Amino acid sequence: MSDVVTPPTSPVSRERAKEIKRLSVISTARQVRVLSRAELTELTGLSPATLTPLVRELIAEGYLIERGPGASRAGRPRAMLEFNPRAELVAAVSLEPSRLTCEIADSDGTVVAHRTVRLTGDIVDTVCRSVPELAGDGLPALRGVAIAAPGISSGGAVRLAPSVGVVEGRPIGESVQRRLGVPVVVDNDVNLMAAGEHAAGAGSDVADLLLLHVADGIGAGLVLDGQVRRGAGGAAGEVGFLPLDPTDQGHDGIGPFEDRWSENAIAERVVALAPGRRPDTPVAALVELAGTDRRAATYLDEVLTAWSRLIVSCVCVVDPGRVLLSGAATQLDDAAVDRLQALVAAAVPSPTEVRRAVLGDRAVLHGAVSYALSAAAAGLPHLLPSP
Known part of the structure; x- marks a missing residue:
């Protein structure tokens, strides 16, 4: 009788499995907001042994904040964990005739910084300068960028946007992503408005x-x-x-x-x-x-x-x-x-x-936040075609 040999798991597979579990914890905490470790175990399906080091890492990174004990029906009150929306920042960039509007928002869609600059030079240069400057000390928490353009967007390229000086296809998304090092999603501004109204407005x-x-x-x-x-x-x-x-x-x-x-x-x-x-x-x-x-x-x-x-x-x-x-x-x-x-x-x-x-002007922001967070949550280093 021969033994069945199980092939060893590759380091890449182990890292990817850990990242999936990590994203599951972040997503659950983002939805529930305040919960105990026991509740986190129940909701994610992860064992306490798996969850404990992940929670420790996320507390150190600022994703989770330890709070005082919450109410308990039996036994000792449990220490509670609270999701910190400021641990994830996204940039929403809107290309408009002669100007560029950039906003930094947390995962709740709360704007933490806003700036409008004249669009006198190259679009990519302006975006790649404006986003880091506006993010400031929060730049390490930047998880993604969503760019709204008044034209047709496909695969991060923009065309038929004469109001911002782009008629032929230009890979704006790819260029920005390469320079900023975070996922970048580019879409028509009206698509972002629709996504925003669907996420938090009259179409929710x-x-x-x-x-x-x-x-x-x-x-x-x-x-x-x-x-x-x-x-x-x-x-x-x-x-x-x-x-x-x-x-x-x-x-x-x-x-x-x-x-x-x-x-x-x-x-x-x-x-x-x-x-x-x-x-x-x-x-x-x-x-x-x-x-x-x-x-x-x-x-x-x-x-x-x-x-x-x-x-x-x-x-x-x-x-x-x-x-x-x-x-x-x-x-x-x-x-x-x-x-x-x-x-x-x-x-x-x-x-x-x-x-x-x-939502008015806020529709683009809500749509951009949804796009950028989805891109970041997917854990993919390339342009995403959909939120």
Whole structure:
């Protein structure tokens, strides 16, 4: 009878197994926040012998904080462990026309530092200078970077973002990751907004949603089964390019639909209807003007009709169930939102709720935090295609 020889476990496998267990402890503690070692053992399924050195390491690294004893139903009160959200920092970078906004946040999404700088030089150089400067002494706790770009992103490369000087594909994510040494996720800014609203906003209670963002252009972010969908080439949601009218013609990287129905187009029309300075909130100005000016009321109805046709076109393909209005579209008053809801309801094949997004500018941050922490938690040293 011969003995069965078990091949030795490689050092790489042992290290990977330890890292998986470590990430399980961190993830559990992050979710529960305050718990005892016994509860941590029960929730992770790890033995006390395995858990004890891991907990010791995580306390030393600042992930866990030892607190006083908690309540116990029997026996001695147990010492409690509290997760420290400041042990994990992420950077959320938003590329905007002529400027770059960078925020450092902890794992709760609490902003600990904020800076806006002019985008006068190279984008990668500016990002790689701004993030470490802003993180300061917290740089060792940086777990990931998420970059929001107003264009099409695929594999960390950005294209069709003329407002920030990027038209052809450029590997921004790969370049930043190589220099900063942490996972970097690059995505369309509207996708990040959709992820943020799904994580902590008006879509937190649903698995499927479509976020329609109206600004200088018009874009959509799509969440299906709890995941942001980008499409084969990263162009899913580029609804500003939809030619809903045969006479529409886009140009210079601007889609035909957004050329006619974006915030910029509305602002020009409002100024034509009521000559003067361009309003800071064009959609709100149009709604107000429509109350006293018949021409403005007619144009407002044209805008709502156009936006409803766009929403219906999307609903017919993906059936999100809920549509969130973002950006300038949130400036609609209740009556206008109700009118848009009625137009959509009259044409869609299945029930679709239209409501305003609620996070505003914070949506990108919440989405970026979710992305960056997911990238870090995966423990992968390369760009991730999804959060």
